Amino acid sequence: MIHRFSFPTLIHFGPGARGLLPAHLKAAGVKRPLIVTDRGVAALPLTAELSEGLKAAGLAPAIFSGVWGNPMAGQVTAGVAAFKAHGADAVVGLGGGAALDVAKVVALMSGHEGTVLEYAWDHPQVRAVTRPLPYLAALPTTSGTGSEVGRSAVISDDATHVKKVIFSPALLAKAVFADPELTLDLPPKITAATGMDALTHNVESYLSPAYHPLCDGIAVEGARIAARSLPVAFRNGRDLAARSDMMMSSMMGAIAFQKDLGAVHSCAHALSAVCDLHHGLANGVMIDHVMRFNADAAPEKFAELARVCGAGATADDFIRWLGRLKEQLEIPARLDALGVKRDQVDALADIATADSCHKTNPKPCVRADFVRLFSEAI
DSSP states (O other): OOOOOOOOOEEEESTTGGGGHHHHHHHTTOOSEEEEEEHHHHTSHHHHHHHHHHHHTTOOOEEEEEEOSSOBHHHHHHHHHHHHHHTOSEEEEEESHHHHHHHHHHHHHTSOOSOGGGGBTTOTTOOOOOSOOOEEEEEESSSSSOGGGOSEEEEEOTTTOOEEEEEOGGGSOSEEEEOGGGGTTOOHHHHHHHHHHHHHHHHHHHHOOSOOHHHHHHHHHHHHHHHHHHHHHHHOTTOHHHHHHHHHHHHHHHHHGGGOOOHHHHHHHHHHHHHOOOHHHHHHHHHHHHHHHHGGGOHHHHHHHHHHTTSOSSHHHHHHHHHHHHHHTTOOSSGGGGTOOGGGHHHHHHHHHHOSGGGGSSSOOOHHHHHHHHHHHO
């Protein structure tokens, strides 16, 4: 059997990397970039600093800050309108996973017909990406999704809130400026939730039965780095070494999950749709519950995860370590602490079953399994 591998993109990594953006865009021939960001990041000094740096380099930037909460199709539509109104020739994604996903799809839809969700991979008449995208650069301000190095974007339907995945290598940023200084002021709760997202990506990618040894190596090391540094970043958000580690682990998880994910993500997608939970927080609550379900399906891999995370030598050791980590990060052990009700289990199970991520769970997961997982987690 022939396997096809494809790895991403130019990455500038380290404190101060954001300062390289203006000269890089100018060298690429960009003149009128649109900065796509969220409401919170737009209000921070770093956004004004970035815009002024672009102006000083002779560029004419504009800012679209219409992203909030989970990324929605309507936000993309508004971003495309801003792109066209500015006469933009490039997109700069600045923010967490939502802003970066919206930025990627704004770049896509700025030159493609139809509606946003017609490009989702599971649309019955999915549209193809047929034209080159405008120049796309990415600057992450959280360490969770790793969207800056991803070739997909997760966009929710405005009416149903169901998440849809738009996938194409064309969505890869041309250049990433991964500057851990941009994460120094993240609140502990956001550090915890996004960090658990990064850890979950690495863990689920490694456990996926798909064949991709390159991703396996990246995922194991990404998990090791997160295990070492996530508690430190949570306790001391100004620890630049820990912040750097978490930004790297986040990117490694996103690179690794081209191998695909598992049932934790199917649960998290359902919780976001039904209960509007933050994606990383949902992963953080569900990971040990799903890992307990998976434990007998991949004992050797679980033993390796336990070893690299300093948890012990068995699946049970790894699962117990996840519980202790959640306590350290003040992530609830169960969903009822976040207001999830038992009468929502059927709706959650329906969405999780329809979600594609569990197709590469190490253990088959049918609707009855999701009912049990959600019920036990409440």
